[in-house]
Each structure stands twice: as structure tokens, then as C-alpha cells.
Amino acid sequence: xxxxxxxxxxxxxxxxxxxxxxxxxxxxxxxxxxxxxxxxxxxxxxxxxxxxxxxxxxxxxxxxxxxxxxxxxxxxxxxxxxxxxxxxxxxxxxxxxxxxxxxxxxxxxxxxxxx
Amino acid sequence: xxxxxxxxxxxxxxxxxxxxxxxxxxxxxxxxxxxxxxxxxxxxxxxxxxxxxxxxxxxxxxxxxxxxxxxxxxxxxxxxxxxxxxxxxxxxxxxxxxxxxxxxxxxxx
Numbered sequence: 001x002x003x004x005x006x007x008x009x010x011x012x013x014x015x016x017x018x019x020x021x022x023x024x025x026x027x028x029x030x031x032x033x034x035x036x037x038x039x040x041x042x043x044x045x046x047x048x049x050x051x052x053x054x055x056x057x058x059x060x061x062x063x064x065x066x067x068x069x070x071x072x073x074x075x076x077x078x079x080x081x082x083x084x085x086x087x088x089x090x091x092x093x094x095x096x097x098x099x100x101x102x103x104x105x106x107x108x109x110x111x112x113x114x115x
Numbered sequence: 116x117x118x119x120x121x122x123x124x125x126x127x128x129x130x131x132x133x134x135x136x137x138x139x140x141x142x143x144x145x146x147x148x149x150x151x152x153x154x155x156x157x158x159x160x161x162x163x164x165x166x167x168x169x170x171x172x173x174x175x176x177x178x179x180x181x182x183x184x185x186x187x188x189x190x191x192x193x194x195x196x197x198x199x200x201x202x203x204x205x206x207x208x209x210x211x212x213x214x215x216x217x218x219x220x221x222x223x224x
Contacts, residue, residue: 035210042161043202043216093158103149104159104212 002025004096006107013084013114019024020080021095029074030096034104037066038091050077084114118142120169120172121215132193136218137188138203147206148179150188152199159202162188179216193222 001046003026023033032051036044048064050056050071058064068080077096081088091111095104123137127140128134140148148165163170163175165186176189186203 022191044214046212091156103161103164106160109156109158111156 004030004094004107005104006094006110008110009108010111013112015085015114016083018080018082019084019112020078021092021098023063023077023079023092023107025075025105027098028096029096030077031074031099032097033071033077034095035069035077036093036095036098037081038093044093044109046080061111068092072085079104081112086114089114117216118213119203121201121203122216123218123223124126125169125219127221127223128173130193130195132188132222133189133191134220135190136201136203136220138215140184140186140203140205140206141194141212142205142213143184145184145205145207148186149188149204149212150175150177151171151202151204151214153202154199156179158192159214162201170216174200182221190220198222 005024007022034049035047037047038044045060047062048056048058048069050069052071052074063114069079091109093109095106097104119140150162151159152162153159163172163177165179169178174191178187181206198221200217200219202217206212
């Protein structure tokens with residue numbers, strides 16, 4: 001149980017384009033989903049927290065107009081990186097929580113490369 | 116000061132060795148604590164929760180000292196497959212989790 005999927009697993013895009021990453025909880029209802037970013041040899045950094053049906057809460061320093069988050073259902077959240085730049089190249093990981101216990105289940109991550 | 120601090124390592128140990136990782140956290144209101152394991156280019160996976168009474172899962176023992184705001188993980192009889200980065204994770208409240216930068220472990224034959 002508690003499986004989270006992400007799609008795509010890897011994406012290469014050109015600078016200036018937008019990329020959408022999907023995060024799905026496959027066997028439970030995720031009341032809360034989290035988006036993290038991890039640069040090489042660094043820890044996961046929380047970007048935003050989203051609750052189903054409401055606006056995401058962004059961490060300080062994360063531009064909400066650049067990283068659009070939608071959590072329209074209890075099993076799906078999307079992160080859109082708009083007007084991507086090479087410095088946005090990173091490993092993006094989502095996680096999901098059912099809210100019952102203080103644990104998060106992580107997706108396998110999406111490796112974004114912006115050329 | 117980072118909210119969750121870990122010794123980045125790397126720890127290079129032979130198979131069969133016992134190795135211990137430490138972690139300190141700054142927010143005294145933190146509510147729950149975990150150790151996650153992350154393999155290279157993979158997502159973190161929950162290794163174990165950490166309780167004040169201490170808990171053990173096979174070769175792994177985790178302990179929490181709330182007074183000192185300190186968490187530890189002990190791995191006994193290290194296996195090659197234990198090689199990974201170990202992340203100390205602190206849940207501030209309501210699933211607001213903060214990650215340490217991780218401690219790299221390499222177990223060598």
C-alpha cells in the first residue's frame with residue numbers, strides 16, 4: 001500500500017518552455033501533497049504544500065507564479081515549471097499524506113534538465 | 116543554523132561493522148521524527164520512526180533525546196546493501212517535515 005507515482009520520470013526541455021509533472025497517489029486518498037526539489041548532493045528542500053481543493057502554500061523564496069501547483073483531486077497533484085531556465089534543472093520529488101499519521105510517501109521523482 | 120543538522124560523512128565502513136549517525140534539531144516544538152534512506156538518484160524511503168523510548172528494527176536502532184534535541188541511528192552488522200544516504204527528518208507539526216542534508220554511508224567488502 002501507499003504507492004505514489006510521478007510522471008514523467010525524466011524530462012529534457014528547452015529554456016523558456018513549460019513542463020508539467022504529475023504526482024498520483026495510487027491506493028490511498030492524499031489530502032495533502034508536497035513538492036520538493038533536490039539539487040545534487042543536497043537535501044530535499046520543500047517547495048510547497050498543497051491541500052486538495054485549496055491553493056498551495058509556498059515556502060519562502062519559491063515563486064508561485066513560476067511553479068504552478070494544482071491539487072484538484074484527492075489522488076492527483078501537478079507541478080508546472082513555467083518558462084524553465086537551466087537553473088531549474090533539478091530532481092523534483094512529490095510526496096503524499098493521507099493525514100492520518102505523520103508520514104509521507106514519496107514518488108520516484110522527476111529529473112528535469114533544461115537546456 | 117539549519118533546522119536539522121547531520122554529519123554529512125562520508126562514513127566508509129567494512130562489512131559487519133557497527134556505525135552510528137547523529138542528528139540534532141533546533142525546533143523544540145517538533146513532534147515526530149524519522150530516519151529515511153535515500154539511494155543515489157532515487158526517492159527517500161522511510162526506514163523507521165523514532166520514539167522517545169527508542170525502537171529497534173532488526174539491525175537498526177533509533178533513539179530520541181528530546182531534552183537534548185538529538186536523534187541517533189545505529190546500524191549493526193553492516194551489509195553492502197546498507198550503502199546509501201540516511202536522512203534525519205523532523206516533523207514540526209501537521210506534516211511540515213524538515214530534512215537534514217543526509218549522511219552518506221558506504222559499506223565495503
